[in-house]
Amino acid sequence: MTELVRVDNVSKVFDISPPLWHRVLTRQPKRLVQAVDNVSMSIEAGQTYALVGESGSGKSTLARTIVGLTPPTSGSVWFDGALLAGATHKAVAPSVRRQVQMIFQSPYASLNPRWRVGDIVAEPIRAFGLSDRRQASRRVDELLEQVGLASSDAARFPHEFSGGQRQRISIARALASEPRFIVCDEPTSALDVSVQAQVLNLLKQLQRDLGLTYLFITHDLAVVRTMAHQIGVMKQGALVEAQSADALFASPQHAYTQMLLDSAPIVSPKASRSGQL
Numbered sequence: 001m002t003e004l005v006r007v008d009n010v011s012k013v014f015d016i017s018p019p020l021w022h023r024v025l026t027r028q029p030k031r032l033v034q035a036v037d038n039v040s041m042s043i044e045a046g047q048t049y050a051l052v053g054e055s056g057s058g059k060s061t062l063a064r065t066i067v068g069l070t071p072p073t074s075g076s077v078w079f080d081g082a083l084l085a086g087a088t089h090k091a092v093a094p095s096v097r098r099q100v101q102m103i104f105q106s107p108y109a110s111l112n113p114r115w116r117v118g119d120i121v122a123e124p125i126r127a128f129g130l131s132d133r134r135q136a137s138r139r140v141d142e143l144l145e146q147v148g149l150a151s152s153d154a155a156r157f158p159h160e161f162s163g164g165q166r167q168r169i170s171i172a173r174a175l176a177s178e179p180r181f182i183v184c185d186e187p188t189s190a191l192d193v194s195v196q197a198q199v200l201n202l203l204k205q206l207q208r209d210l211g212l213t214y215l216f217i218t219h220d221l222a223v224v225r226t227m228a229h230q231i232g233v234m235k236q237g238a239l240v241e242a243q244s245a246d247a248l249f250a251s252p253q254h255a256y257t258q259m260l261l262d263s264a265p266i267v268s269p270k271a272s273r274s275g276q277l
C-alpha cells in the first residue's frame with residue numbers, strides 16, 4: 001500500500017458577515033462558517049476513499065480544497081509528496097495539477113453548452129500540451145470510446161445527450177489529462193437509479209484499467225457499498241469516523257454513522273449473515 005494523497009489538518013472558514021459599514025452601524029459581530037474543521041485523511045493509491053455525510057456537512061468544500069479550487073484557511077494537501085494545496089498560496093506545477101481532476105454532480109454546469117463534445121474533451125489535452133492537433137483528435141476518439149460513447153459523438157453538443165451520457169462526457173474530459181487521482185463530488189446523485197449503477201460500473205472499470213485513485217463523495221452510503229475501500233464520515237465539517245469499508249459496515253463506531261447506515265436502503269450485514277434477505 002502506498003499513500004497517494006494526504007490531507008493534513010485542513011480547515012476552511014467562510015466569512016459570511018454583512019459589509020463592514022453595516023456591521024458597525026448595527027453592532028453585529030463577524031459571522032463565520034466553519035465548513036471544514038481540522039480534517040486529516042490518507043488516500044491509498046489505486047483505491048476509492050468514500051466521503052459520506054449529510055448535505056451541508058462540508059464535503060464539497062473539502063473536495064474543492066483538496067483539488068486546489070479554493071485555498072484552505074489552514075492545513076495542507078499533499079499529492080505524491082508534492083504540495084497540492086496550502087494556506088499560503090504557492091503555484092502548483094502543471095505536471096502535478098494535470099494528475100488531479102474533479103467530476104461534479106451536475107454535468108450541465110461543468111460542460112460548456114456552446115462547445116462540441118470533441119472540443120470539451122480535447123481542452124485539457126491542449127491546455128497541458130499533451131499532444132498535437134492530429135493526435136489530440138485521435139485521443140478524443142479513444143477517450144469517448146473508453147467511457148462508452150461513440151467517436152462520432154465528438155461533433156455533437158452537450159444538450160443532445162441524456163444525463164448519464166453527459167456524465168460520461170465529463171468523465172472523458174477528466175481522463176483527458178491522464179490523471180492519477182479523481183475527486184468525484186456526488187457524480188451520480190442527479191441520475192436515475194439504473195443510470196447511476198451504469199456510471200458507477202464505468203468508474204469501477206476505469207479504476208481497474210487505469211489504476212485510478214478516487215475520492216468519492218456522496219450523501220448516500222448505499223452508493224459506495226460496492227465501490228469504497230475506505231470510508232470517512234463527515235458531520236458539521238469534521239471527520240467523525242474513518243475506517244475500511246468492511247469494518248465500517250460491520251461495526252460503525254459513531255452513532256451518526258449508524259444513523260446513516262440505518263437510513264440507507266441496504267441489507268444490513270447482520271441480516272444477511274442470518275439469511276434473512
Ligand SMILES: Nc1ncnc2c1ncn2[C@@H]1O[C@H](COP(=O)(O)OP(=O)(O)O)[C@@H](O)[C@H]1O
Nearest residue numbers: 014016033035054055056057058059060061062
Ligand atoms: N462559498 C461559500 N461561502 C459561504 N459559505 C459556504 C460556501 N460554500 C459552502 N459554504 C457553507 O459551508 C458549509 C458546507 O457546505 P458544503 O461543503 O457545500 O457541504 P456538502 O457538500 O456536504 O453539502 C455549509 O454550511 C455551506 O453553507
Ligand SMILES: [Mg+2]
Nearest residue numbers: 059060061185
Ligand atoms: Mg456538496
